[in-house]
Structure formats: structure tokens, C-alpha cells
Amino acid sequence: MRIKFISSVIILVIISAVMISGLFFIKSESETLVRFIEKGEYGEFCKEYDKSRIWLSFLINGEKIALVDKQVEKLKNSNADSDEITDLKAEISGWLLSELPSVENIF
Amino acid sequence: MSIIFIRTFIFYVITVLSLRIMGKRQIGELEPTELAVTILISELATLPMQNIDIPIIYAVIPIFALVAFEMLSSVFALKSSVFRTFLSGRYNLIIEDGKINQKEMSKTQLTMDELMEELRKGGALSPEEVRFCVLETSGNISVLLKKTTNVKTFPLPLIVDGKPVKTNMKKLGFSKIDMINELQKRGISSFSQVFWMSVCEEDISVIKKDEN
Secondary structure, three states, X not given: OHHHHHHHXXXXXXXXXXXHHHHHHHHHHHHHHHHHXXXXXXXXXXXXXXXXXXXXXXXXXXXXXXXXXXXXXXXXXXXXXXXXXXXXXXXXXXXHHHHOOOHHHHO | OHHHHHHHHHHHHHHHHHHHHHOHHHOOOOOHHHHHHHHHHHHHHHHHHXXXXXXXXXXXXXHHHHHHHHHHHHHHHHHOHHHHHHHHOOOEEEEEOOEEOHHHHHHOOOOHHHHHHHHHHXXXXXXXXXXXXXXXXOOOEEEEEOOOOOOOOOOEEEEEOOEEOHHHHHHHOOOHHHHHHHHHHOXXXXXXXXXXXXXXXXXXXXXXXXXX
């Protein structure tokens, strides 16, 4: 019984650690990406996004990633207009908010 | 992810509660918590399989969370009889010494046709042939025939895992002093040393707790 209790607590601790580190990763990554957009460093933005995309795809819904992918592709080809860049910034800023355990998100 | 974790906990509680409300006969072989976990895990596993937009971790976290909840609830159920009753309910004595308890039947939503079917499975053609018919917490029905047992009253536990069962004490007219006297005859000084104590007609059986 003690083993069962300890293992269930260990599972919950691991889950909590994964969730918290995931949230911190999304927070720091979105902040970095938004900073690059604000500075107008789109090349650096694309490089950073490509680097972290695989990890983000583990943590964020595929539809949201696909949306950003499309915009990043346009940025790479220099086809993005200012409205699209604003949308991209809003989308990335919204990642953390959509993952935070708020009452609105849960229910 | 944390949203999914909290939602998993909410749905776990809701599923267990709804299974408890539905009653024992819908459950079958599994305990309500086990069935809830089985239903939820099977659903969780299929979602990311079908929809590639859902990250695998969205299923992995709730599945492990459910496993942890299930393990924790089984530990608490072992420790607390109140929690155990809340999760699994109690057995229902449907027939005692050939007499049908109609109140218990309506409480468990058991029809006469279903009862007769279970009695036939147990080897009885009428309720008069049955000594005890019990609807167990798992949803199964146990039938004990008069010809196989001479015991006329249903055996009831007085102490379970060191804790006295007050409702049964009242039913059987046992006071704490009576029980302590019985235990002292067997060289036991306190309730906490007793793993199981039950009364069946005149016989009192006591199982002592292991030392470690």
C-alpha cells in the first residue's frame, strides 16, 4: 500500500513538473519571439521559431502551430504585411494565456 | 496542459459519481473507480490517435493523472471505511432466510424477473430455497442455498481494520465493553490490534492484525 501511495505521488509530482516546465517554456519562448517581432528582427524570429518549433508542437495545439507556421513561411518569403505581423504577434502572445489554468479555460 | 490536468480531475470525479448514482448493477465486474478510469483512458487514448493536431502529451498527462488518482483513491479506500463506502457503496441483502427484502430490491432497482434469473443461476427455483441472496458492491449477485448452509443470520463484521462498525454493533446489540471482553478472552487488549471481528449467530471470529 505504501508503495502504491508513493508511486502515485511520484506520478503526480512528475506530471506537475512537466506541466510547470512546459508553461515556463511557452512563456519564455513566446516572450522571445514577440521581442523579435517588436524589434523587427524577422530573420532572428524565424531562426528562433524553427529552433523551438518541435518543443512547442509538444505543448501547444497543432492548429495554433499550423497558423503560426503559415505566417512564418510568409515572413521568410517577405510576403507578410503589417496586419499579418500584428496577427502573428497577437497569436504568439496568446499562447501562454490559452494554456494557463484560468476559470474561463477550464470551464 | 494544466487545464487538461484539472479537467481530467473534474471528469474523473464526475464519472465516478455518475457510476455510483447509476447503481451497482450497471457496473458488473469492476469497482466504480476502475470502470471510470477504464472509460476515460480509452477515450483519451483514441483522441490524439485520430486527431494529429492534438499533441500526444495532451493524452499522456491525463492518462497518468487518472492512474495516479485511481491509485490514491484505492489507498484512501483501504485506510478509510467511510471513503470506501462512498466509492463502492455497500452490499445489499436481498433475501434473508427465504424472505425477500422488497425495500432493498426497490432501492437497487432490481426487478423480480432479474432476481429469479439470478436465483436460477445460483441453483434455486424459488426464494424459499435461498438462505441469503446478496447484491455485492461489484454488482454481482451471490446466492447461498438453505441446503448448503445451516447459518440462519447473516454474518456481520464488528471490527474492520481496527475500527468498530457502529451500525452493526447497534444491530447486533454489542456494546464496546462486550467487545473488549470478547477480545480480552483472546488475549487482545485494544481494537487497533484487530484486523477483522465478525459475528455469525453465536460464533465470534477474530483475526488479529499482523505485527508489521
